[in-house]
Amino acid sequence: MAQDELLFESRNSWEVYETEEHRSAMDELADRYLDFLTRCKTERETVDYVTDIATKAGFTEDFSGDKVFRVMRGKTMLLARKGKKPLSEGIRLLGAHCDAPRLDFKQHPLYEDCNIGLAKTHYYGGIRKYQWLARPLALHGVIVKENGETVTVNIGEDAGDPVFTVLDLLPHLAYEQAEKPLSKAFEAEKLNVVLGHAPAAKDGDDDKDTGRIKKQVLRLLNEKYGIVEEDFFSAEIQVVPAGPARKVGLDGSLLGSYAHDDRICVFTGLEALLTAEQPEHTQVVLFWDKEEIGSEGSTGAKSLFFEYSLEDLIDAWEPGTRLSRVLMNSKAISADVHGGLDPDYQEVHEKLNASLLGHGPVFCKFTGHRGKVAANDAHAEYVGWLRGLLNKAGIPWQMAELGKVDLGGGGTVAKYLAVYGMDIIDFGPSVLAMHSPFEIASKADLYITMLAYREFLKS
Template identity: 65%
Template structure:
């Protein structure tokens, strides 16, 4: 009589560090982490992310010609689509991973420059959910584009080259901040005071009515000398203030990666790595990268736009012209790749520990997002989750499942619901992150490695 296999009745999460402890995996993990740090350090804006995507795609043979079997399309420099034809026809569906390339930041206002107390500053409007105090007295960089009236596009980058100066925002000294410390955080840090210090030296040889040289004139001259722009060119500019400096390894064991933009450029990176690695798929593979997720996914490059739908129509016309778009969509399977909030040891009170993400335990699935009563959630179907459990467990990939904090503690949204409207199966998944939406977020090498392997498994199954 055959002996019955023992069944593990209790669920025990697996540490990604233990699963990938062999020399082979450690070496691969370290190489991936090095590439990721380079990516995160280079790609401070969504435009720079799309430049990176295009560069990697074209090097791998992807083409803008949709008659080819591997295609790429970039929308307005801020959203991207990549697809590789599978062995099965497109009408039988696809495997899609979607992520967003935008991150919380400070945007320069349309008319930003002014001078006060002989300091030239720039006005900002914050983008996405930030904690304003985290951006004060830190080293900042300026990135973006200025478009002149003749259509010339000028790239601007100040603060990340080691030869460049950095920018900053001042804060009140503690000796004079007695009233400030008694205020609520929401009142103590005003958005209109997130003003960027641009310089303090006047333009020599040019005097104002009071006999002083103007600092603003000096800054405008420096900008004109370096970029050929004038103050009116700011009206047609897209300029972002972001943390200066590269991403870095963190911890005495270099186990963590610290930097700006894990949310959600880590998912863009893992999806791209997975797509380029799995080059002989059964089903068509699609990687989709959006902008504007942090402010509601609106606009021509956000997930609410019809960019994906229009591009998929072009793909169907090129690959399988007699197929309905609705049939392809209904047979599609997708991952909404977005990071998860990890349990912070200093703020455990906002987490429900049995249903939370932890660093070092692999990618985290969120069956639903939304807030208080699952409002705004996709809420993935259990049949799809069961299939994902099987393929990841069969491949020996560690994973975990969570929700974002205690039920009444807050919440958040993702792009999942914007793809779910087409009838496809979709769930949120991504690496766990600490200090999310801050200028210096944290994730781990092990989680980045496990997430990339999970995405590869999804693409090839």
């Protein structure tokens, strides 16, 4: 064996897929992905998008069919395609999450102060608070009225819409703030969203100014959506970055957007499922909510939604098979993004075990923090099987950890599937500026991730 064959180096996907055919496919996929990101800024919008695409592809909610889906509370979703082999021989499962860090309106959000109408927020997930200041923001979500009517909110995306913002302190008065540690310089209770400024017309002989700006905000919302203040108690209003996803760089080779984490895996997982037809094993793709806050609740990965759905699949496709047998024989991928090596912050990475943008999706054998606490830690046999699968198909990939051992950490849904006994590993593309309002991904990695997921699903 030649000496260079003894070594491993990850491959640059741009060089592996340099033909005109592949570059054209990359561009076409990236254009559709940017449209998806622009349209899908909440988990509800994402699930609605997937439902529409899946329905057009022949998936139904009737589990007697061979291509099925199920939606839970409008926020999490399962899709399945029947394989040639029985369920008892296991499934190929790919799970991603469709929620993303953001600001949520509080239950009682509206108030006014200093001649400004504002909304109180509570941040969702791991944000860096200063990144949400002094930038255009949009409102997305739903409001459920007392009579059960659901109103969809989307303000700030159309060219004629107003946008919203969180105010920042001028540098002339920020000397004291600048001396504080970053964790204390920006207070969560000051992430208040500007909603308006002009007061409502005076009501009869009442010449008081108190509350008129808030009343004007409510009047405008009532005119647009027919709501009153009490309706905010049964609302889910999310504050997200306004504007479309964009190509980045003179060559357009990078993709910039809110919520690559983890909608890039939702999109590529869906694309892979739709093109990996006639599978050997049954294919299941799951899109979860609540990953960014610990996978809690009835729509998170800790819920029993997956179990219940799989039980119904067994009843429809292979009655009498034990659920435990299906799960124990299954292979799974936790499709989630990885923190790529940032040229300006290389010191937080251990370079031998860091990932590079453009070198394909990343196997992350374990997440957790410090001493692998709360990690799944995939088994060597499974990693070897996946390596062989992708190498045989000629698909680039890389292996990395999140960063230096004692500098932080994170978690994914992998450990919540590992409890069933199935093999699972985290596997997804690198992203820069993760959890920021404008994350960066590689157009090449988008394409390669789709190919890798498709190879896994049809294995």
